[in-house]
Amino acid sequence: MDSTLLKFALPAVIALAISAAPAAAVEQNCRxxxxxxxxxACYKRQEDELAAKRRPVAPANDGQTLETLRQMRQDDDAVYRSINNICRGC
Structure with a gap:
């Protein structure tokens, strides 16, 4: 049983270590x-790259988003009207 666990756990640990190494190397090379x-200058570049990664992506088409919100509001209003006629506690 332990050898089976070792067969699966060891490759997973190795893959994790390999994938984490490049990110750590990029952060530590400036020092x-x-x-x-x-x-x-190296720290400034890293800071700018990190800020760019954290910046939210702007929606591609605001008109479509506004139309989607209007449609959702209309659907919500229709649902609220339909539940308003339900007798509560009859």
Whole structure:
């Protein structure tokens, strides 16, 4: 039983370690730069890249989104009208 677990767990751990290594290497490479201006420029680039990744993506078509919201509102109103006629506690 333990050998079966080892057969599946070991490759999973290795794959996780390999996939996490490049991300850690990118973040840590700046601290090994000796020249202060170059090191600070490296940190600034990393900060800009991280901010770009965290920035939300703007919707492609606002007109379509507005129309979708209007349609949802109409559907909600229709549902509310239909439930309004239901007797509660008859």
């Amino acid at each position: 090994f730069i000796q020249a202060k201006p170059e090191r600070e």
